[in-house]
Amino acid sequence: MNLLLLLFASLLRKILFFALMFFSFSFVAAQKKVDLISPNNKLKLTVNVNNDISWSVSLNNAKVIEDCTILMEMGEGRSLGKDAKIKSKKTKSYNKTITVQIPNKDKVVNSNYNELMLDFKQQFKVVFRAYDDGVAYRFVDLNKSSKQVNSEGMSLTFPVGSKTYFPKEDSMYSHNERVYLYDKVEELNAGEFCSLPVMFQTNAAKVLFTEASLHNYPGMFLEKSKSASSFTSKFPKYVLEAIPNIEFEPDRNQIISKKASYIAKVDGEREYPWRVFIISDDDRSFVESNLVTELSGDSKLEGEDWIKPGKVAWDWYNANNVYGVDFEAGINTETYKYYIDFASRNNIEYVILDEGWTKSTTEILDDNDVIDVPYLIEYAKSKNVGVILWVLWKPLYESPDKILKTYSSWGAKGIKVDFMQRSDQFMVESYEKIAEIAAKYKLIVDYHGAFKPAGIERVWPNILNYEGVKGTENNKWSKDITPEHNVTIPFIRMVAGPMDYTPGSMRNVNKQDFTKKEDAYGIFFSRPMSYGTRAHQVAMYVIYEAPLQMLCESPTIYYKEQETVDFISKIPTIWDETVVLFASVADYIVLARRKGDSWYVGAMTDWSSREFKVPLDFLEKGNYKAKIFKDGINAIRNAEDYKVEEKVVTQASTLLLKLSSGGGYSAILTKE
Structure with a gap:
């Protein structure tokens, strides 16, 4: 009997051992x-x-x-x-x-x-x-x-x-x-x-x-x-x-x-x-996605009320090319007063002093002999305009605290840092260090010659924009910036975060001259033109995400195109809500953005003309005044042809969008 019990116990131990081994193996598997x-x-x-x-x-x-x-x-x-x-x-x-x-x-x-x-x-x-x-x-x-x-x-x-x-x-x-x-x-x-x-x-x-x-x-x-x-x-x-x-x-x-x-x-x-x-x-998802934001860290700034997004009158694209004035245009005090006056008259928040204002590109603590930067900053302040100063990354990073403290003491509102061109660890760290020091002196930051946004701007929200995109400035030396390119970048580069594409060109041309059927584009460094219609450019202010958004054209030309400037100046640079209505990568995009009680509709197409019916069911109940900027009936002949119209709409209304080749459409819907 005892022998049987011993044999049974031994057998039971073996069964338990193999069972444990099996379950352990199953757990690991x-x-x-x-x-x-x-x-x-x-x-x-x-x-x-x-x-x-x-x-x-x-x-x-x-x-x-x-x-x-x-x-x-x-x-x-x-x-x-x-x-x-x-x-x-x-x-x-x-x-x-x-x-x-x-x-x-x-x-x-x-x-x-x-x-x-x-x-x-x-x-x-x-x-x-x-x-x-x-x-x-x-x-x-x-x-x-x-x-x-x-x-x-x-x-x-x-x-x-x-x-x-x-x-x-x-x-x-x-x-x-x-x-x-x-x-x-x-x-x-x-x-x-x-x-x-x-x-x-x-x-x-x-x-x-x-x-x-x-x-x-x-x-x-x-x-x-x-x-x-x-x-x-x-x-x-x-x-x-x-x-x-x-x-x-x-x-x-x-x-x-x-x-x-x-x-x-x-x-x-x-x-x-x-x-x-x-x-x-669904291509709409890429433009609507906030995944990079969701996967980025929280702000390290305690107070952020001093960070003011807005639009910028920009000089470098148009080569300070102002005319019809009684002073010699260029990098000098009188020219920049002209830019400041233009910004002030059109409720544009900032003016950038791009390359050329410093004593030299490496001596950046002083202005040069033909421009008085502290005076210009004070003059701009009296006109309710802020001044942003361009600097090269290399000399800035040699003494960032001293330099940014100086700019802040002059009253500058921000810096545009250019020509980083690297993505190694040292360079990535420098983006944050510069932003941190800039925040100490309450300066906003715009990175050019930069990699794409990747979360640093969430931690240091005084970084309002990055370049890292093939944008309007390329019109000065190439034919790369086509409507097809323009309706590709919202689905790819812009998914990472804000992009300093620098829109606003007023010298607009079609793909071909209407009569000769030849390329209508000419490359002029100091007086560049852009492919696509005027309405295509205006729609970028709704579609392209840029808390610090440029107006790239010469103020002289903008004065001649005041109706266009009036429309652009009413479009915000930050948003409360975004809804993408129609989208196809590299073909077209139609979206609506909300700021407060107002909605803004933007549409762009490639070289194919298109029509869209846009139900306005995203609106609240009640009447809205719609101000519309669209391709003119002759935009196919002259890309600068456009039409502005007004109407009353409700959430039961449908907008009919007719986009010319390389065209665009914008609407500002204001609650009455």
Whole structure:
């Protein structure tokens, strides 16, 4: 009997042992594959942890990202992702409300998402989020001894047959101002790379890739790999030495003479940037998305009432080309008084003194002999106009506190910082340091020669705009700025944040001369023209997001086009609400934005003429006065032809929009 009991006990122990082994194996196996679903149940992100960490995404059960393998290699020989072992996982749903300090799209953002946090035994985490309009992930290093990042790997594979709107770069030393090359992914050559944002088009949906919460870390580029449908991450190395480029404008251009083997220095544990994928089968979603805002940090400023968005009378595009005056035009006191007077008469908040006002481009604490900047700032103040001062990044960053304190003592309201051209860690950190010092002296900031917005502007909301876009200034030396380009950038570059495209050209031309059927465009550096109609340019003030928005044309020309200026001056530069009505990437866009009780409708098209019927059911009850700026009946013959009309509308009304080739449409709807 005792023997039987012993045998039974032994058998029971073996059964229990194998059962525990089975359940342990099942638990570990379950850990290796985890699904994360978006709140609306349309997006599914599947994470796999085996020898590496990878994930894929489906929209409505159709793959839009086949595979994305991620990895960070640290300087201490640590690998975050290779042979990773999950210690724990946590999923949670969030529904937050974000109030945006300087709202270039929506003042209040409802942030609803599901989050998966994977905690690994190797002292790091990977956080995944699924939103209704996209997914994102970031690494979090928990090791207090980390000193550097050697590389951050991301291998991204799309379904076969995918296409891309590819902002191809020639170098990572770049202004990030590119046209978007539309091509099949497999047609790109291995080694070709682009800046961000970049858009991909699969059979099921489009994917916009960019980054957010970029702080003290290099910006990412994306490089075509040898595999037909795959890309890999690419980063500038940490810069050890940069010297002036003696052969080409050494005051602003550099040669990176020494680089480290790593991409970033770090000091222990930290969070890394979010990798952001906006995904939709509806092109309207990309313009409406607030995902970069949602994934960026909170403001570090205690009081922000001094930050004043607005419009700017800008000099450089028109080469200070004023005429019909009794003084010699140029970079001098009288010319800028003319700009200030124009701004004051038209309720334009700012004037920029662009390149040329300083003693030299590297001696930026003093003005030159023909211009009295402190006097001009006082004169502008008496006219209720603020002055923004242009500076090169390099001399500014040599002594930023002293320089910005001086500008503030003169009464300047902001700075326009130009020619950064780099995305390495040192440069990214400098954006924040300059913004922080500028905030101390209550100065707004406009970054030119810059990378795209990636969350720094949320933390330092005195950064009102970035360039990083191929904009109007290119009219001075190229024919690249076409209506097709103009209706591409809202879906790609503008998704990252505000863009200083600098609209407002009054010298408008069609694709071809109406009679000779020849190219109507001529390149003139000091008197540039723009492709597309006058109404196309005006619509940019509604469609393009820019809390600091330029008027690029000469005040002399604007005085001759006062009706156009009167319309533009009534359009805000920040918004409470945005609704996209019709949209197709690189073809057309129609949207409505609200500021207070008023609504603003904007529409732009490529070289194809189009018609849209726009129901005004987004309005509140009651009558609205509609002031409309649209293509004239003869805009196809003369791109400067337009018509302004007024009517009364209600939420039951429908606007009929007739857009000429390269045309546009704007309406200001004011509640009566």
